[in-house]
Amino acid sequence: MITLSRRLVTGALAGLALSGARPALAGAAALAEASASRRIRLGAFTITTLLDADETIDGPWPIVGEDRPREEVQALMRENRLAPDRFTPGFTPTLIETGTQRILFDTGNGEVGFIPRPAGGRLGQALRRAGIAPETIDLVVITHCHTDHIGGLLDGGVPQFPNAAYVVGEAEYRFWTAEERLSAPADSNTYRSAAVVRSHLVPLRERIRFVGPGDTVAPGIDVVAAFGHTPGHLAFHCESEGQRMLVWGDCAHHEVASLIHPEWHALFDLDKDQGIATRRAIYAMAATERLLVAGYHTAFPSLGHVEARGTGYRWIPVSESGTP
Ligand SMILES: [Zn+2]
Numbered sequence: 001m002i003t004l005s006r007r008l009v010t011g012a013l014a015g016l017a018l019s020g021a022r023p024a025l026a027g028a029a030a031l032a033e034a035s036a037s038r039r040i041r042l043g044a045f046t047i048t049t050l051l052d053a054d055e056t057i058d059g060p061w062p063i064v065g066e067d068r069p070r071e072e073v074q075a076l077m078r079e080n081r082l083a084p085d086r087f088t089p090g091f092t093p094t095l096i097e098t099g100t101q102r103i104l105f106d107t108g109n110g111e112v113g114f115i116p117r118p119a120g121g122r123l124g125q126a127l128r129r130a131g132i133a134p135e136t137i138d139l140v141v142i143t144h145c146h147t148d149h150i151g152g153l154l155d156g157g158v159p160q161f162p163n164a165a166y167v168v169g170e171a172e173y174r175f176w177t178a179e180e181r182l183s184a185p186a187d188s189n190t191y192r193s194a195a196v197v198r199s200h201l202v203p204l205r206e207r208i209r210f211v212g213p214g215d216t217v218a219p220g221i222d223v224v225a226a227f228g229h230t231p232g233h234l235a236f237h238c239e240s241e242g243q244r245m246l247v248w249g250d251c252a253h254h255e256v257a258s259l260i261h262p263e264w265h266a267l268f269d270l271d272k273d274q275g276i277a278t279r280r281a282i283y284a285m286a287a288t289e290r291l292l293v294a295g296y297h298t299a300f301p302s303l304g305h306v307e308a309r310g311t312g313y314r315w316i317p318v319s320e321s322g323t324p
Contacts, residue, residue: 036122037130038301040318042292043240045220046097048130049294049301052108052152053091053120060087064257067265067272073257080256087254091115091148092302093123094247094294095130096238101138101218104161105236105247106296110151112196123152124160134161141167141217143226143249143296144233145176145197146189146268153200167217168201170210172232177202189268226251226282228274229266235282237291245292251282255298255315259283262312283313292318 036051061073074084091114093106109120127134140161143149145168152160175181181194201208211217213225217236226235229250236247252258253266262279269275286293286306295302295315303318 035300036126038303038318039130040303042096042238042245043243044099045238045240045243047245047294047303048095048097048132049092049303050095050108050123050126050130051090051300052093052123052126053113053115053148054088054122054300055115055119056086056088057115058085059089060254060257061085063267064254065261065264066267068261073264076257076260082256088299089253089297090295090300090302091120092294092296092298092300093152094296094302095127095132095137096221098218098220098240102132102136103139103141103218103221104137104164105141105294106143106149106249107140107152107160109148110153110160110200111155112147112200113151114146114148120148121152124155135163137161137164139167139218140164141236142169142172142201143235143247144169144230145172145201146193146230146250147196149249149296150196150201153204157203159204164207166204166208167211168208169223169232169234170212171227172230172234173197173201173208173210175231190270224282226278228271228276228278229269231270233278243292244289245294246282246286247294248282248286249296251279252295252315253297255295255304255317259306259315260309260312284308287313 037048039048061070065073077084091108093104093108096103108123109115111121113120124134176194176197184190211223213223215223220239222237224235224237226233233249235249238245262283263276265272266275283306287308293304293306298315305316307314307316
């Protein structure tokens with residue numbers, strides 16, 4: 001929805017420019033650049049969400065609701081005034097500037113991710129446009145090792161955040177580096193992720209700190225278990241001056257379908273039942289504790305709150321709920 005309106009506005013400004021209103025052209029360019037990032041405050045922290053990929057793809061079925069009839073998911077989309085078979089997921093790394101450190105959560109698709117270039121792999125560009133040089137990132141934190149989260153670590157073998165240390169879930173790293181992962185079918189998501197772990201993450205291992213639930217990443221930023229999507233999938237609880245945010249990685253693949261039906265299977269969850277239990281627990285925590293959420297795949301700018309609704313939940317984008 002947000003993406004659509006952004007495009008409409010950009011298109012309208014570009015149209016004005018063509019009709020001879022020259023300042024509108026600069027306006028359109030500025031808007032297109034600005035729309036690749038969104039910046040808000042969280043206490044003393046500055047939060048910037050960054051758009052790595054902007055592509056409309058098939059779904060949300062079966063990415064969400066794999067175990068349900070396609071028509072049921074289509075009907076839910078129609079009820080919510082959304083296209084039944086196409087959606088534009090966010091691919092949204094989050095940057096936290098704590099005042100002493102620049103901490104980046106996930107690195108986007110890079111050259112090897114789920115959304116190929118030129119539509120995907122734009123994180124570096126989005127960072128620079130937001131005024132952040134990739135060399136100034138101190139810490140890169142990985143929620144899990146799917147290709148759309150670790151693909152941006154290296155480009156052509158070159159680390160994209162050359163001065164950063166890295167934080168990776170210990171269980172996650174152990175799972176993906178196990179030899180048997182490479183015996184999965186070559187066209188499977190599991191094989192592709194295991195291969196990209198070897199090519200894009202393992203070369204950085206000297207600089208990786210391995211963590212698990214309850215560990216502290218940096219002052220105010222703690223690790224939360226969110227297993228199921230992958231065996232070591234992690235979320236991160238972030239707090240500054242009493243204001244709180246959850247970076248939840250892939251706890252939702254669609255802001256309507258995942259939230260209202262946490263019990264629907266997610267295609268890319270490796271453990272479907274654990275994925276359901278994690279969604280229920282994480283959504284309940286976000287709703288009860290009124291946490292701001294940075295949701296990687298919810299529509300850009302991928303920031304919102306969660307509210308209980310019936311047997312499920314509802315996503316309230318920050319554009320509606322305001323900044324905390
Ligand atoms: Zn993902």
